[in-house]
Amino acid sequence: RRVPATTLLVTRADARRFPTLRRHADGAEVLFDRVLCDVPCSGDGTMRKARSLLERWTPIAGLGHHEIQLAILLQGLKALAPGGILAYSTCALNPVECEAVVAAALAQTGGAFELMDVEVPGLSPEPGLATWKVPAARGEGDMWKTYSTWE
Numbered sequence: 266r267r268v269p270a271t272t273l274l275v276t277r278a279d280a281r282r283f284p285t286l287r288r289h290a291d292g293a294e295v296l297f298d299r300v301l302c303d304v305p306c307s308g309d310g311t312m313r314k315a316r317s318l319l320e321r322w323t324p325i326a327g328l329g330h331h332e333i334q335l336a337i338l339l340q341g342l343k344a345l346a347p348g349g350i351l352a353y354s355t356c357a358l359n360p361v362e363c364e365a366v367v368a369a370a371l372a373q374t375g376g377a378f379e380l381m382d383v384e385v386p387g388l389s390p391e392p393g394l395a396t397w398k399v400p401a402a403r404g405e406g407d408m409w410k411t412y413s414t415w416e
Contacts, residue, residue, distance in 0.1 A: 298349045335370060364394045
């Protein structure tokens, strides 16, 4: 099936180690106008359609994904052309997998990138969180054992 795009590159690789692409003719680095980072996540945002996730959910579920998500996002930013747009996508609700990853990437890139408001017809997004609690890792106490006690 054909995708209606003038230039489109779809890859299946470990995005944490996505290689720098170079043009064959002159060796110049290839940068992209648009980058989608659809990262692996805990999936807690899909509980409404996968109820079994709620039974296994813990506040620390997202901690195991943060490092990978950040590495993928930083690689995506590295591949982004000046003036380009990157979309960071996850099906998680946990701020450790969402806002914390974006905040860490923005901090590590020293102001080279900025957040943009997204306008989607029929969608009224809420502002992202500016602060959040990070649950203790396994073996570091019993902080937030259940969904109802997590703030």
